[in-house]
Amino acid sequence: MTKLDTNGKVLVAGAGGFIGGWLVKSLLQKGYSDIRCVDIKPIEDWYQVFDETENLVLDLKNPQAAKIASENTEAIYNLAADMGGMGFIEANKALCMLSVLINTNLLIEAKANQTKKFFFASSACVYNQDKQMATDNPGLPEEDAYPAMPEDGYGWEKLFSERMCRHFSEDFGIQVRIARFHNVYGPSGTFDGGREKAPAAICRKVASAKLSGVHKIDIWGDGEQTRSFTYIDDTIEGIHRLMESDFQDPINLGSDEMVSINQLVDVAEKIAGIKLERNYQLDAPKGVRGRNSDNTLIKKVLNWAPSISLERGLGANYKWIYSELEKQVK
Numbered sequence: 001m002t003k004l005d006t007n008g009k010v011l012v013a014g015a016g017g018f019i020g021g022w023l024v025k026s027l028l029q030k031g032y033s034d035i036r037c038v039d040i041k042p043i044e045d046w047y048q049v050f051d052e053t054e055n056l057v058l059d060l061k062n063p064q065a066a067k068i069a070s071e072n073t074e075a076i077y078n079l080a081a082d083m084g085g086m087g088f089i090e091a092n093k094a095l096c097m098l099s100v101l102i103n104t105n106l107l108i109e110a111k112a113n114q115t116k117k118f119f120f121a122s123s124a125c126v127y128n129q130d131k132q133m134a135t136d137n138p139g140l141p142e143e144d145a146y147p148a149m150p151e152d153g154y155g156w157e158k159l160f161s162e163r164m165c166r167h168f169s170e171d172f173g174i175q176v177r178i179a180r181f182h183n184v185y186g187p188s189g190t191f192d193g194g195r196e197k198a199p200a201a202i203c204r205k206v207a208s209a210k211l212s213g214v215h216k217i218d219i220w221g222d223g224e225q226t227r228s229f230t231y232i233d234d235t236i237e238g239i240h241r242l243m244e245s246d247f248q249d250p251i252n253l254g255s256d257e258m259v260s261i262n263q264l265v266d267v268a269e270k271i272a273g274i275k276l277e278r279n280y281q282l283d284a285p286k287g288v289r290g291r292n293s294d295n296t297l298i299k300k301v302l303n304w305a306p307s308i309s310l311e312r313g314l315g316a317n318y319k320w321i322y323s324e325l326e327k328q329v330k
Contacts, residue, residue, distance in 0.1 A: 003244050004117065006031045008074030013060055013106060016041045018189035019121065019181075019235060020079045021048030026236045028052060038069045039080070047188050061098060066105030070113055075243070078106050079121040083154060087220075088195045089125070090285045093153025103161040107168045117175045119243055120165050122250060124182045124291055125155035132288035135226045137258065139294030142180070142250055151287070162250050169248055177242045182254025182293045186232030186313065187320035198264060199229050199317055206268040207322040209276055211329060217276040221286035223262035228292045230255045231313030234306035238298070247301045254293030255306045267311055271318045 004010070010032055014020040016039030024037055025048060035053040039046055043055055058065035060080055070076060081099040083089065089096060103120060110118050127140045128149045150159050165176040185199035192204055205217045230253070238253040259267070262278075269275055295305040 004075050007033055008116075009034045009036060009072050011036045011038065011069055011073045011076045013038050013069065013076065013078045013102065014080030014121075015039050015053075015055075016043070016046030017079060018047055018186075019184055019232065020077075021046065021188060022186070022232050022236050023077060023079065023239060024048065024050055024053060026240070030240070036069065036073070060105060061101040063105050063108070066102070066109050070106060070109035070115065073110070073113055073115050075117045075119070076106055076110055076115055077119045077121075077239070078103055081121070081157075083195075087285045089151065089154045096154035097157045100157050100161055100164075103164060107164055107174070110174050111168060111172045115174065117177065117243060118165065118168075119177045119179070119239065120161060122162050122178050122180045123155065123158045124180050124252070124254060124293065125151035126159040126162065126180060126250075127155075127291070129288055132291050135224055135260065135290040137226060137290035137292045139256055139258075139292045140252070141294040142252060142297055145250070176248050177245075178248075178250040179239060179242055179253040180250055181230065181235065182252065182291070183227055183229045184232060184235045185229055186317055189232075191321050191324070198227065198261060199314060200321065202261075202264055202268050203314065203318040203321045204325070206265070206272045206274070206276065207318060207325050210272050210274050210322070211325055215274060215276050216279060217265065218279045218281055219261060219265065220281050220284035221261065222280055222282060223265070223278065224260050225286055225288070226258050226260050226290040226292065227264075228255045228258045229264070229310055229313070230293075230306050231308040231316075234308050238302075238304070238306065241302045241304055245302060251298055251301065252293045252295060253298065253306070254295070255308070255310070256293045256295045257310050258290075258292040259310060264310070264314075267314050268318060271311070271315050272322075
C-alpha cells in the first residue's frame with residue numbers, strides 16, 4: 001500500500017459535481033491540507049463548496065486551463081465529465097465524447113509535472129452491450145469490456161480514456177487508478193432537470209407524489225430492466241482504498257445488489273410509506289436490459305467491496321430529496 005502525502009497538492013477535477021464534492025469533503029476529513037478544486041460550473045452552482053480549498057472555475061477541455069489546474073500536483077482525481085442519467089446520455093453523445101479532451105489534457109500535464117498518482121472515474125457504461133441483453137445479469141467482470149461495444153457516446157469516451165491512462169502508465173510511468181462506477185447515488189446530488197440518475201429520479205417522483213397527494217408515478221420502460229446502485233459513501237471509500245493500493249488496471253467499484261426498476265420503486269414506496277399507481281413509458285430511454293457489478297476482483301485486490309444496502313442508502317437519499325422538495329413548496 002502506498003499512501004499519498006496529506007501535505008502534497010491534490011487536484012480534484014469535477015469538484016463541483018456530486019461525487020467530486022463528497023470526495024473533497026472526505027479528503028479534508030483525512031487531513032489533506034492543499035486541495036485544488038476545479039469545475040466548469042460557476043462556484044454558486046457547485047453542490048458542495050469548502051472555504052479551506054482553492055476553488056477555480058476552469059474548462060479543462062482547454063489545454064491552458066488544464067495546465068493551470070494541474071500545476072505542482074502530487075495527485076490528480078479526474079471526475080470531470082459532461083454526463084447525466086440515461087436520458088441525457090442518449091441525447092448528448094457528442095458532448096459526452098468531448099470529455100475525452102479533459103482526460104487527455106490532464107494526463108499530459110500529469111506527465112509534465114511528474115504527478116505521482118492519477119485517478120480516472122470510468123463507468124459501467126464501458127461494458128459490451130451484448131453482455132447486457134438479459135435482466136438476470138450474473139455480473140460483469142472487468143474483462144467483459146472487450147471485445148469493445150460500449151454505450152454509444154459516453155461509454156466509448158470512458159473506454160478510450162481508460163486506454164489513454166493505461167498507455168500513459170506504460171510509456172511515462174504515471175501511476176494510474178481506474179474505477180468503473182456503477183450508478184452512484186446519494187444526498188447532495190442531481191435529482192431533477194434531466195441529468196439525474198434512476199435512484200434520484202425515483203426518490204423525487206415518490207416524494208413529489210407524497211407531497212402532492214397524487215399517488216401516481218411514471219416509470220421509463222417496463223420496469224423490469226435491472227441495475228445495481230452504489231451509495232456515495234461506498235464509492236468514496238473505494239476511491240481511497242484504490243488510490244492507496246498498487247493496482248493499476250480498471251476495476252469495478254459498484255454494489256452487486258441487483259434489482260429491477262420496479263423493485264427500486266418498491267423500496268422507495270416502502271421508505272415513503274405509500275403505494276403508487278404505475279404508468280410505464282415504453283418509449284422512454286431505458287439503456288441496456290440488465291447490468292450488475294461483478295465484485296470478484298475488487299474483493300481480491302482490496303479485500304473489500306461496497307456493502308451499504310439499497311434500502312439504507314435509498315433511505316438517506318429519499319430523506320434529503322424530500323426535504324429539498326419541501327423547501328420548494330413552502
